[in-house]
Amino acid sequence: MKFRTAALIGLVLVFLLLSFLSSVSGIPLLTAGEKLPPASSLKAGDVLTHVKVTAYCPCTKCCGPVAVGLTATGRDAWETLGVAVDFKSIPKNCTLEIPGVGQLVADDTGGAMRQDAKKGIYHIDVRFHSHEEAKKWGVQLLEIKIVSITGRQQ
16 A cells, blocks of 8 residues: 555656646646647648757768768758758648748658657757757757748648
């Protein structure tokens, strides 16, 4: 009986800690089954709040030993700036307005974005030309505006 009581108290404390961290970070605490809306439901002018924004460059440190310098949509990752997203949550090839960077096209994807989307978190990864720029960016929590969606009628 003491073990059950201790376990229950432990779970309550973990929940309270997560609730506190959620309120401090701005990232919402998710409940089981909570999902992001599908990319098809987003439209130009929509604003996504509490977006986790990280950065990368096309180097092997950021993209792994088999990095070939091409995005998921076939663009040259060394020549073009862009954004990696979960294409199920944010439309492929849409243009996003990112504070501090400007307007970039969602032309790539990555495992971290897909995993966070499964947890109900919008996560985008801004592509820079150099590893130093990407490291300098760090991790930020921002509001992102969808400027346009290519290939889909509005």
